[in-house]
Amino acid sequence: SKLLPGGTLSAPEPFAAELNTRFHKGPLCFSNDSRQMFFTANESRRKGEAKLAIYTSQNESGLWGKMKMVNLGSADANNAHPALSADGQLLVFASDREGGYGGMDLYATRFRDGRWGVPVNLGPEINTPGNEVFPFLHANGTLYFSSDGRGGSGNLDVFAALISGEYNWTAATNIGAPLNSPKDDFGFILDASGTAGYFSSARDGGMGKDDIYRFSLAYPGELAEAVPVQASVRVVEEATGKPLPGAEVTLLRASDDGVFCGVVDGHMLSFSPTETPGEFEAKVSRADPFRVPVPEGLRSVTGPEGTLQLPVVTGGKYLLLAQKEGFRPLSRPLEAEVPADWNIALTRTNCLTLQGRVHSRPGATAIPNATVTLVNMCTGEIVQVTSDASGNYEFPCLESDCDFLVQGTKANFKMENVLVSTMDRKIGQPGPPVLQDLELIATLPAQLPSDEKGGQEVLSFDEKGFDEKAPLAEGTASNSIGGIMGNGVLIELKNIYYDFDEFRLKDKASTRELARLADFLTRRPEIHVEIRSHTDSRGNAAYNRDLSAKRAGGVAAYLASNGISRDRMVALGIGEDDPVNQCTDGVECSEEEHQLNRRTEIKIFNKK
CATH class of the missing domain: 2.120.10.30 (TolB, C-terminal domain)
Structure with missing residues (x-):
């Protein structure tokens, strides 16, 4: 028919x-x-x-x-x-x-x-x-x-x-x-x-x-x-990707005029789109039972895995509102499809951004594709990122009142470890991010990007390894705090300066650096420290070893005077035996190159 x-x-x-x-x-x-x-x-x-x-x-x-x-x-x-x-x-x-x-x-x-x-x-x-x-x-x-x-x-x-x-x-x-x-x-x-x-x-x-x-x-x-569909909603922390249990999720459906509205807990919620994409004008009023019926909004709370399910209509347009204490609330327009899997990332409000640049030392040439690892010493959480083409990296969320270990690695470069603290930073107020550059010294001849003069920088250094007993492969970073902290972490104190042939600190900047170290050790009683002092190669080897021992002892004495127990410290004089460059006996080097070898390092151990 x-x-x-x-x-x-x-x-x-x-x-x-x-x-x-x-x-x-x-x-x-x-x-x-x-x-x-x-x-x-x-x-x-x-x-x-x-x-x-x-x-x-x-x-x-x-x-x-x-x-x-x-x-x-x-x-x-x-x-x-x-x-x-x-x-x-x-x-x-x-x-x-x-x-x-x-x-x-x-x-x-x-x-x-x-x-x-x-x-x-x-x-x-x-x-x-x-x-x-x-x-x-x-x-x-x-x-x-x-x-x-x-x-x-x-x-x-x-x-x-x-x-x-x-x-x-x-x-x-x-x-x-x-x-x-x-x-x-x-x-x-x-x-x-x-x-x-x-x-x-x-x-x-x-x-x-x-x-x-x-x-x-x-x-x-x-x-x-x-034909309702169960939309699967997963709420995570933006910085770590970890699930957020207890997050409140509200879902409002769009009306014919494009306004997202619904009745939730006896209140009429209305979100109208503004001229700015992604922004809405919100109105909240007590629901009036005598007015034109308005659909019920949906509200639920995520479970232990940060997930929940909400019934939606295929093809329906919705506005999802997510919030949790300590995080910025988020609103996102969505369209229900099959399967409806919605991943929502919330950003902490008590966050500080950590930014930095990975570059060579000396020369400050950018090092792209370096692995940068952030260890939260309060929670044990570990996050990794990779430096971009300009050597820049960023961690979007460091919590306040905590200490962090930042670790930079790349194949053929010596690992760099730096301590960063947010103890003195206020959260919730506009301000600059935490800045921390990472300086990597080449361990093998490495081809680096051209410098401003058009030349190419080739650095060489014989690295003994992150841990002398169990060296960590260059360019790798452990994914567990036990793997990172278990055998100690070697950190160079960048602002400790000595004049040639002297064991007393050169200036007030050096004292400020040690004061920060003392504060860190006071906050972290589980941390023990090995103080390693190095000299350049000029002078007698035995004399240099004795000089470096005095320098290490001076650092230990300063820490002890600031309340750090001697039982938590070991002072070692390395002398000229472990240079970071080619400046050994008989090699002509500049003062800047010799300065690299005159350094104080600490190796921190977690004794928990």
Whole structure:
């Protein structure tokens, strides 16, 4: 029958007479180009009961070719009611084969390598101990079917579910009245626009037992509202990616005028878009029960894994609001799709940004792609980033009142460790970020980017290793605090200066550096320290060793005078035995190069 102008139908006439036989032909479906057809027919058997099977035929020059049975396995079962996806790759059908959940179950198979695969049962989200029959696959991924095993208005009601994986579907939802009635409703189909369709029903008022009905929808998404989807929301901390339990999430749906609104806890929330993208004007008022009804907003709290689920409508537009104490609140417009997986990252309000540049020493040439590791000495948390093409790195969130170890590594460079503290920084007030550059000294001849003069800087240094007993491979960083702190961390005190052949501190800057170290050790009683003093190669080796021992002892004495127990300190005079460059005996070097070797280092150990 054809739809005529005015909405009437022409008289029915046989379809595909070339395929008609004395056997029953049942529900059918077509490929998107209408050149292939799948249909149900009684299988021809000489003996025994004729089973239902699914056949296919190709349209050639306006005529349908010879019907061929689709091999779906389970020869002793009934296979019926085919439904084909828009891309022609997925076939859903009804079958009473063994291993199902009830009488007739829905199964799916995919077309791969020129053949249909082994059918897969659609599972308890779709199937019941009753019968699931008459499937229809819409181009938007919605599966419609009839079931008598889920309750509802009548024996067979029409249900809908959304595809969420290769063979996975959301839980079936009854599409409700008026499409469903107290009698059987089945054979549902919907046009490509999602606004009109047909179905069969035994409802009262028809012309016979089962009649065909046509319906129209007010708008394309009207039926989708009857098929809620569970949106999975995951809230994490932006800086670390760790889940945030106890975060409050509110979800408001957009009205026709684009305003996100809903009633939550007796209050009407309204968020109107502003001229600035991503910003909204918020209004909160007490809900008025006598005004036009407003949908309920959704509010929930994340669990131990930072997750929760909220029911949404496919294609619906929403505004998600997330907040947690100690974090900046966030609002994000979202559109519900299948699957609806929403990841939300919140930024701490008690955060300081750490910025710096990784560069060579000497020369200050940028070192890109260096691994920079941040160790939170309060919590043990470890975060790693990589320096960019200019050698810059950033950690967006350092908590206040804490000490941190910053570690820079790259292949063929000596590891650099630096202590950073936020003890004296106030949170919540505008201010500059914490700044800390990392200076890496090459351990092997290394090709570095050209300097401003167009030359190329080649540095060489013989590194003995991060830990002399168990050297850490250059360019690597441990991912555990035990691996980083277990055997001690070597840190150079950059602002400790001595004049040549002197063991007394050169200036007040040196004293300030030791004062910061004393404060750190006071805050961290679990930390023990090994003080290592080095000289340059000028002078007698024995004399230099004695000089360096005096310098190390002087540092220990200063720390002891500031309340640090001698039991937590060891002072070592290394002398000229461990230079950071080529300036050994007999090698001519500049004063700047000798200065690199005159240094004081500490090796800190966690004795917890």
